[in-house]
Amino acid sequence: MSNKKHIPFFGIIVKKRLIELNMTQRQLAKKIGVNENYLTDILNGRRSGKKYIDQLTKTLALDIDEK
DSSP: OOOOOOOOHHHHHHHHHHHHHTOOHHHHHHHHTOOHHHHHHHHTTSSOOGGGHHHHHHHTTOOOOOO
């Protein structure tokens, strides 16, 4: 069995965008008003974070198509 960590697609997109914007997860968490650990859980798929998706996409200027 593989011990590789699975990161959900949304988490990958957000992390790439953070790099592009030279922004840390801590800075993003502060901008959307959540704890840094909670944001990490969202990005790693341990929490859904549904109520923060809009804030995340707006803050990072992401175009997430929900098809």
